[in-house]
Amino acid sequence: MSIFSYLLPKKQRSAAVAKERLQIIVARERSTRGGPDYLPQLQEELLAVVRKYVPVDPDAVNVQVDRDSGCEILELNITLPENHPS
Amino acid sequence: MTKIVVVTSGKGGVGKTTTSAALATGLALRGFRTTVIDFDVGLRNLDLIMGCERRVVYDLVNVINGDANIRQALIKDKRVDNLFILPASQTRDKDALTQEGVERVLNALRDDMAMDYIICDSPAGIEKGALMAAYYADEAVVVTNPEVSSVRDSDRMLGILASKTRRAEQGGGDIPARLLLTRYSPERVTRGEMLSVDDVREILAIDLLGVIPESQAVLNASNAGSPVILDTESDAGQAYLDAVARFLGDEVPHRFLTAGRKGLLGRLFGGQ
Numbered sequence: 001m002s003i004f005s006y007l008l009p010k011k012q013r014s015a016a017v018a019k020e021r022l023q024i025i026v027a028r029e030r031s032t033r034g035g036p037d038y039l040p041q042l043q044e045e046l047l048a049v050v051r052k053y054v055p056v057d058p059d060a061v062n063v064q065v066d067r068d069s070g071c072e073i074l075e076l077n078i079t080l081p082e083n084h085p086s
Numbered sequence: 087m088t089k090i091v092v093v094t095s096g097k098g099g100v101g102k103t104t105t106s107a108a109l110a111t112g113l114a115l116r117g118f119r120t121t122v123i124d125f126d127v128g129l130r131n132l133d134l135i136m137g138c139e140r141r142v143v144y145d146l147v148n149v150i151n152g153d154a155n156i157r158q159a160l161i162k163d164k165r166v167d168n169l170f171i172l173p174a175s176q177t178r179d180k181d182a183l184t185q186e187g188v189e190r191v192l193n194a195l196r197d198d199m200a201m202d203y204i205i206c207d208s209p210a211g212i213e214k215g216a217l218m219a220a221y222y223a224d225e226a227v228v229v230t231n232p233e234v235s236s237v238r239d240s241d242r243m244l245g246i247l248a249s250k251t252r253r254a255e256q257g258g259g260d261i262p263a264r265l266l267l268t269r270y271s272p273e274r275v276t277r278g279e280m281l282s283v284d285d286v287r288e289i290l291a292i293d294l295l296g297v298i299p300e301s302q303a304v305l306n307a308s309n310a311g312s313p314v315i316l317d318t319e320s321d322a323g324q325a326y327l328d329a330v331a332r333f334l335g336d337e338v339p340h341r342f343l344t345a346g347r348k349g350l351l352g353r354l355f356g357g358q
Contacts, residue, residue, distance in 0.1 A: 013278025018234050019285045026241045026289055033245045 031064065039063055046076065054080055088196040090204045092223035094247070096239030098210030100231045101268040104304055105326075106207035107135045108315040109227065112330030114169035115315075118202035121160065121195050124174035125219035126209035127182055133173045136163065137311025147175035149194075150187030156194040165316065170199075183218045192222050212246055221252055226263040227295060227333075232270055232281040240265075241290055264295035266329060271300045272345040283343060296329030298322050299342040 032039055043063045050056055062077040093106040103124075110122035123146060124132035133139040138161045144154035149172070156172075163169035172191075175182060195201045208219035220226065226247050230240040248260045267283055274280035283297050303320030307313060315330070317323040321342055328338045 015275070015278050015281050015285070018281055019289070022234055022237055022281075022289050025238060029238075029242065030245070 031062075036065060039065065046078075050078055056081060088201050088204060089225070090192060090206065090223050091225050091227060092206045092208055092220045092247075093227045093229060094208040094216065094220055094243055095210070095229040095236070096212060096216075096243040097231075097236045100229050100236050101266075101298070101304075102210070102229050103132050103135050103207055104308065104314060105227065105229050105266055105268065105298075106132065106205050107313040108326040109330060109333065110203070110205040111163075111166055111169060111313040112315050112326060113203050113205075113333075114163070114166045116330065116334065117168065119168045119170075119200060120203040120205065121170040121172055121199070121201050122205040122207060123172040123191075123219075124207050125183070125215050126174045126207065127180075127215055128174070128176060128178050129209065130174040130176050132207050133161075133171065134311060135308055136161075136171050136313065138163070138171055138173075139311070142173045145173045145175040146191065147177055147179075147182040149191050150182070150184065156191065156198060160199070165312070170201075180214060183215060185218065185221060188218050189222060212242065216243075217246070217250055220247060220250065223247075223251055223261055224253075225261050227266050228263050228290070228292065229266050229268055230286060230290070231268060232275070232283070232286055234281075237281065237286055237289055244290065244292065262293075264293045264333075265290055266295045266298065268298040269300045270297050270342070272343055276345045283340075294340070295332055296325060297340055297343060298325045298329070 043061055046063065047056070047058060047061045050061065056078065060079040064075045066073045066075060091109070093102050093109065095102050106122050110120045113120045122132065122136070124130055125146070127147060130145070133142050141161050144159035146159070148154040149156055149159045159172055161171040161173065163171065192204060195204050206219040206223060209215040228240050228243060230236050244263055247263055248254060251261050253259065253261055265287065267286055270283065271280055275282045283294065287294055299321050301320060301322035303317050303322045304314050307317055314320065314322050315326040318327065325342055328341060331338045
């Protein structure tokens with residue numbers, strides 16, 4: 001690192017960008033891991049139905065399958081936008 | 087007891103074969119009877135890295151099909167005692183590898199050839215060859231470059247290892263998996279241009295087996311057909327020796343993680 005580079009305006013280091021992007025995508029991919037193969041499509045179709053009525057983000061629907069003492073629970077979370085008139 | 091180790095990554099070109107060759111050679115140097123198997127059916131390459139390409143007569147698929155027995159197919163290394171190579175077939179038949187066939191080969195290496203270690207050099211991708219290489223493994227070495235696509239693919243591969251091995255299918259849980267970070271450039275990490283070893287560890291959340299610095303010695307070694315671990319003068323060779331020692335349970339501090347120091351003038355005016 002040269003003394004001159006301290007004087008120049010600093011753009012964000014590319015490694016920091018890489019780390020942040022990776023953390024987000026890896027967390028997302030892990031959340032669907034190990035679930036049934038139909039989960040991504042289920043999530044997409046649910047999103048399409050919800051969007052017919054409420055304008056939600058693609059990230060607003062979260063589908064998860066949990067196994068709890070021999071019984072499987074399909075968990076569905078939809079975050080509605082705050083300013084939505086109900 | 088025979089240990090089966092898969093060297094895997096998901097992404098291609100990150101150093102699986104270089105690592106398989108180095109790890110197998112390093113274990114043999116420590117006195118363990120070791121076989122390294124090339125699972126990249128269709129794209130045989132381990133033989134070139136090990137420098138035995140002209141001695142290949144039979145291959146993995148020949149043994150699976152019963153055209154040859156394991157003794158005929160194994161190539162004994164000429165430099166290192168206790169080291170054997172089982173090359174991949176060059177057939178384009180994707181179904182040549184069967185789970186049952188792979189199990190027979192591994193059993194023969196364990197029972198008839200009394201191997202201590204079997205290193206399975208996985209092909210890239212997450213298709214059949216990669217799944218077969220991992221299925222019977224007792225532990226995994228995940229080779230990763232400090233680069234976004236490699237890290238993501240490694241995480242994907244860790245997910246597959248957690249569910250698609252024999253041990254996982256039998257309810258025995260995950261096999262232990264350790265990270266080998268290759269092509270590491272401490273200078274670029276210092277400049278903020280490359281993910282650091284701590285970044286990659288944090289994202290993948292697995293133990294670190296070693297860090298191999300980006301090194302000219304690796305290409306020189308593959309040019310010559312001699313595993314880079316035999317180049318004990320080189321940084322990469324030494325880093326692999328350290329990784330093998332750690333693999334065997336030795337406590338070895340990590341080296342080659344920091345850039346060489348520049349003089350005052352270099353730091354003031356060097357730019358980089």
